Amino acid sequence: MNEKEHRRILVLDDEPNIVAAVQRELNSPPFVRYRYEVEGFTDPAAALARAGEQAFDAVISDYRMPGMSGLEFLTALGQLQPDCARLVLSGQTDMETLVRMINETHIYRFIPKPWHDYYLKGSVAQALTYGATLAENRRLADLVRQHNIPVPPVEENNIDQLIIVDDDPGVLSSLSRVLTRRSRVDDLFSAIRSEVANRDGPVLNEGNLSVQVTPSPRHALQMAQSINFSCIVADYRMPEMSGIELLQQFSDLQPTCARILISGQIDENDLIYAVDSAHIFAFIDKPWADFELKACIALALSHRRMLLENSLLAEMVRKSAAAP
Numbered sequence: 001m002n003e004k005e006h007r008r009i010l011v012l013d014d015e016p017n018i019v020a021a022v023q024r025e026l027n028s029p030p031f032v033r034y035r036y037e038v039e040g041f042t043d044p045a046a047a048l049a050r051a052g053e054q055a056f057d058a059v060i061s062d063y064r065m066p067g068m069s070g071l072e073f074l075t076a077l078g079q080l081q082p083d084c085a086r087l088v089l090s091g092q093t094d095m096e097t098l099v100r101m102i103n104e105t106h107i108y109r110f111i112p113k114p115w116h117d118y119y120l121k122g123s124v125a126q127a128l129t130y131g132a133t134l135a136e137n138r139r140l141a142d143l144v145r146q147h148n149i150p151v152p153p154v155e156e157n158n159i160d161q162l163i164i165v166d167d168d169p170g171v172l173s174s175l176s177r178v179l180t181r182r183s184r185v186d187d188l189f190s191a192i193r194s195e196v197a198n199r200d201g202p203v204l205n206e207g208n209l210s211v212q213v214t215p216s217p218r219h220a221l222q223m224a225q226s227i228n229f230s231c232i233v234a235d236y237r238m239p240e241m242s243g244i245e246l247l248q249q250f251s252d253l254q255p256t257c258a259r260i261l262i263s264g265q266i267d268e269n270d271l272i273y274a275v276d277s278a279h280i281f282a283f284i285d286k287p288w289a290d291f292e293l294k295a296c297i298a299l300a301l302s303h304r305r306m307l308l309e310n311s312l313l314a315e316m317v318r319k320s321a322a323a324p
Contacts, residue, residue, distance in 0.1 A: 005034050005035060006034065006035050006036070006037060007034045007035070007036055007037070007057040007058065007128050008036075008037045008038075008039070008054065008055065008056045008057050008058075009026060009036050009037070009038045009039070009056065009057065009058050009059070009060065009124065010038075010039055010041070010047060010050070010051065010056040010058070010059040010060070010084075011023060011038055011039070011040045011041070011059075011060045011061075012040075012041045012042075012044060012047045012059065012060070012061045012062060012065075012073065013040075013042065013061075013062040013065070013089065014042050014043075014062060014065045014066060015042070015062075016042055018062070018089070018113070019040035019041070019042060020040070022038070022040070022060060022089070022120070023038045023040050025117045025120055025121065026038050026120070026121065026124065028117075034125060034128060036124075039054075039056075043067075044065060044067060044068035044072075044073045045067075045068070047073070047077075048073065048076055048077065048080070051077055051080050051081060051084075052080055055081060055084075056081060056084050057084065057085065057128050057131060057132070058084060058085040058086075058087065058124060058127050058128055058131065059074070059077055059084055059085070059086055059087065060087045060088075060089050060111070060124070061073055061074055061077075061086070061087070061088055061089065062088075062089055062090055063088050063089070063090030063092060063093065063097075063101075064090060064092055069097070070088055070090070070101065071097055071100055071101050071104065071105065074086050074088075074101065074105040074107070075104060075105055078105055083131055083134055083135035083138060084131065085108050085127035085128060085130065085131035086105055086106070086107045086108055086127075087107065087108055087109045087110075087111060087123060087124065087127055088101060088107050088109075088110045088111065089111045089113060089115070090110070090111075090112070090113060091112060091113035091114070093268040093272070094268070095267075095268055095271070098110075098268055098271055098272070099271070099283050099285065102271070102275060102280065102282060102283050103282045103283060103296065106281065107275060108123075108126075108127040108130065108131075108275075108279070109123045109126075109127060109275060109276050110272040110275050110276060111123055112272070123276075134307065134310070136314065137307070137310040137311050137313075137314040138310050139314075140310075140313060140314035140317040140318070141309065141310040141311075141312075141313035141314055141317075143317055144313040144316060144317060145313070158208050159208055159209070159210050160208060160209050160210070160230035160231065160301050161210050161212065161227055161228060161229045161230050162179065162209055162210065162211050162212070162229065162230060162231045162232070162233070162297070163211075163212045163213070163214070163220055163223065163224075163227075163229050163231075163232050163233070164176065164179075164211065164212070164213045164214075164232075164233045164234075165213075165214055165215070165216070165217055165220045165232065165233070165234045165235060165238070165243070165246060166213075166215065166234070166235040166238070166262070167215045167216075167235065167237075167238045167239060167240075168215075168235070169215065171235070171286075172213040172214075172215065173213075175211075175213070175233065175293075176211050176213050178290050178293060178294070179204070179206065179209060179211050179293075179294065179297070180206055180209065180211055181206065204294040204295070204297055204298035204301075212227070212229075215238075216240060217234070217238055217240045217241045217243075217245075217246040218240055218241075220232070220234075220246065220250070221246070221249055221250065221253065224250060224253045224254055224257075225253070228254065229250075229254055229257045230257060230258065230301055230304055231257060231258040231259075231260065231297060231300050231301055231304070232246075232247065232250050232257055232258070232259055232260065233260045233261075233262055233284070233297070234246050234247055234250075234259075234260070234261060234262065235262055235263060236261055236262070236263035236265065236266045236270070236274075237263065237265055237266075243261050243262075243263065243274075244261065244270070244273060244274045244277060244278050247259045247261065247274070247278035247280060248277055248278045251278060251279065256304060256307065256308060257304075258281045258300035258301065258303065258304045259278055259279065259280045259281055260280060260281055260282045260283070260284060260296065260297065260300060261274050261278070261280045261282075261283050261284070262283070262284040262285075262286060262288070263283075263285070263286060264285065264286030264287070271283060281300045281303065282296045282299070282300060284296060
């Protein structure tokens with residue numbers, strides 16, 4: 001197998017037998033696409049120290065560990081290696097921590113214990129393919145920026161199209177109002193942000209946001225045929241189809257659209273399914289806090305714009321290299 005098909009995987013679990021089992025599965029045939037060099041750890045601090053020395057293509061981390069949680073570990077690892085694909089392996093979940101892992105570390109997939117070997121290998125392979133594309137685009141985009149090459153705009157205009165899908169008209173009205181009007185609370189929140197370390201985070205610009213609403217998932221899919229959306233916010237429980245199914249289909253139509261699930265009635269298993277199948281960027285619980293809702297959508301839009309810009313700049317480099 002070609003050397004470029006080898007990938008480095010970091011596995012962390014406080015149970016040595018789990019680490020050994022994952023290593024054994026990933027290093028045994030059949031191989032989905034890659035061959036793996038797997039390093040296993042039972043101590044999060046030791047794993048982070050190693051991550052400070054060696055780049056990894058993906059990390060598989062336990063959810064619950066003594067001394068440092070999976071959330072804390074993946075947050076720290078993301079600061080060291082932002083392009084490392086993150087997967088969580090666990091047999092225990094709680095809603096609050098799961099939501100934080102989705103919203104703060106943007107895990108690619110949640111693998112339950114016990115797992116099927118084909119699911120483990122397939123999940124890792126998909127995460128690696130996704131992460132490799134992002135990493136390569138980032139690398140090529142950085143080359144363009146380092147040489148001060150003028151960057152064309154990502155889109156012809158600076159308006160982000162957002163669609164909200166919820167079968168409750170009251171929710172549609174409330175969300176639309178929150179996202180298109182600036183309030184005194186927003187000004188207060190901005191003032192607070194300027195005093196804390198998070199002050200450089202993205203802020204939602206209501207003037208650059210066009211919000212479409214519909215109670216019908218099928219209508220939303222029809223709209224996606226003619227409108228290029230930057231973000232979709234979908235309720236989980238709807239008569240026509242679930243929000244997860246809608247986000248899956250929306251992803252097929254518009255892969256770059258940021259996907260956010262919102263609900264007041266969802267359990268851990270369904271939320272994990274939303275991560276694994278629809279690759280949601282974030283989850284918003286009902287009832288929501290307005291400033292947290294705006295911060296979540298602002299981050300999703302900022303992340304999407306960065307990915308689009310990196311993709312555009314990377315394509316510039318590729319075309320330049322291919323030119324005679």
